[in-house]
Amino acid sequence: DSGVTQTPKHLITATGQRVTLRCSPRSGDLSVYWYQQSLDQGLQFLIQYYNGEERAKGNILERFSAQQFPDLHSELNLSSLELGDSALYFCASSVTPQSLGGYTFGSGTRLTVV
Amino acid sequence: LAKTTQPISMDSYEGQEVNITCSHNNIATNDYITWYQQFPSQGPRFIIQGYKTKVTNEVASLFIPADRKSSTLSLPRVSLSDTAVYYCLLLSGGYQKVTFGTGTKLQVIP
Numbered sequence: 001d002s003g004v005t006q007t008p009k010h011l012i013t014a015t016g017q018r019v020t021l022r023c024s025p026r027s028g029d030l031s032v033y034w035y036q037q038s039l040d041q042g043l044q045f046l047i048q049y050y051n052g053e054e055r056a057k058g059n060i061l062e063r064f065s066a067q068q069f070p071d072l073h074s075e076l077n078l079s080s081l082e083l084g085d086s087a088l089y090f091c092a093s094s095v096t097p098q099s100l101g102g103y104t105f106g107s108g109t110r111l112t113v114v
Numbered sequence: 115l116a117k118t119t120q121p122i123s124m125d126s127y128e129g130q131e132v133n134i135t136c137s138h139n140n141i142a143t144n145d146y147i148t149w150y151q152q153f154p155s156q157g158p159r160f161i162i163q164g165y166k167t168k169v170t171n172e173v174a175s176l177f178i179p180a181d182r183k184s185s186t187l188s189l190p191r192v193s194l195s196d197t198a199v200y201y202c203l204l205l206s207g208g209y210q211k212v213t214f215g216t217g218t219k220l221q222v223i224p
Binding site: 092 | 150156158212
């Protein structure tokens with residue numbers, strides 16, 4: 001157990017729907033990162049939050065949004081889902097907002113869009 | 115963001131030492147070389163990080179030449195459970211958009 005909790009572990013939904021993925025960072029970590037990993041692909045950086053504020057943004061689609069709440073948990077909202085959105089979505093956390101020192105990853109949410 | 119290049123895949127027999135090389139010709143002064151391991155359907159796990167020369171921990175060693183344009187992750191006496199994807203990254207302080215790339219898929223053969 002890495003200490004980073006992601007729910008749900010699996011999600012199956014239809015095209016056009018909206019889903020919310022949840023992440024609780026490791027205790028004491030203030031920074032949260034979201035990644036997308038499609039089949040046999042590397043991890044694509046989506047977005048980073050630090051202590052409730054957005055700090056870095058990757059190639060996140062406009063249909064996707066995220067936020068970090070005062071209790072530091074984060075949610076990734078995916079709307080108007082398409083088949084191509086099927087992927088593993090990982091959350092990671094770190095103590096500092098800087099990436100140096102490495103991240104701790106959760107076990108991911110596997111999203112299947114049918 | 116400086117890019118890294120590593121082999122797509124490698125095979126090794128159990129018990130052998132495995133060396134995975136990563137090229138990073140445009141490494142910046144404040145970049146640290148960082149390696150992650152990822153098993154199927156799991157999140158990546160931090161293995162080792164270094165700036166120059168050699169770093170060793172209980173899992174692996176990292177060799178970095180003086181020019182820092184490449185690095186080698188060394189896994190001693192691999193077992194079947196070391197079958198995974200290994201990612202080489204350059205990390206520095208600051209808000210980076212760190213994308214992991216496709217990594218090196220290591221297959222350990224009995």
